[in-house]
Amino acid sequence: MLAAVERERDRVRRPGRDRGRVRGRDRGQTAVEYIGFLPFLILIGIVVIQLGMAAYAIQQAGTASRTAARIASHNNAGDPVAAGRAAVSDWIRDGTQISMAGGSYDAAKATARVEIPKIIPWIDFAPIERSATMPRD
Template sequence: MAARSRDRGQVAVEFVGMVPLILLLVAAVWECVLIGYAFSLAGNAADEAARVGAVHGEAACGAAARRHIGDAWAVQVSCGSAGDIYKATVSLHVPVLFPGLDIGVPITGEGGSSQEKEGE
């Protein structure tokens, strides 16, 4: 019985010691999810912007890219023709724990679409 009384509270002490490590692991996994989401978001926005820009021009291209990305993300869009292909490049910054707080590392998505004329 004496050995048993010395071990009382041991699980609580171990749990308190592990909580910071568990929280750090959760934060690291969440950051990886945000980075993956940023890659997906940038690529999709660039594809959509290139499709719209191929028909309607550069102003519509930038608006289409921003429409597919939330206001919390810092976004830079560049659009233009390259021969018969209309290209769009969307750049987002890697967020730290939530969009809006970034470290300045860009994630770039590129999209292209064949040139079209409205009405064809």
């Protein structure tokens, strides 16, 4: 029994001898923690991209409504709905609707409704609407 205690004491005194074994047990811990955290990083990335797409759709709706109202404010300048749709990016154009209000003789009003492109198919977002009013020439 005394010999066993002395061997244990010698093992404790020589830490270099036991280092490899302790490190070997922790070897894959970082990889496992990273793999466990990876779904959260992917989810955060998807949410950030989706918010960016929503902000871009809002900007495009504003551009479309201003363009349509500007064309409608000029006499015989062309089709305001076609001009508003042409002002929108190709990948948002399919989900864009532009309507012209009855308006008065001194102002032209256009409303653009843009569908927000989505990354996750089972989540639906409300379409974005932006209106613009321009004085007539």
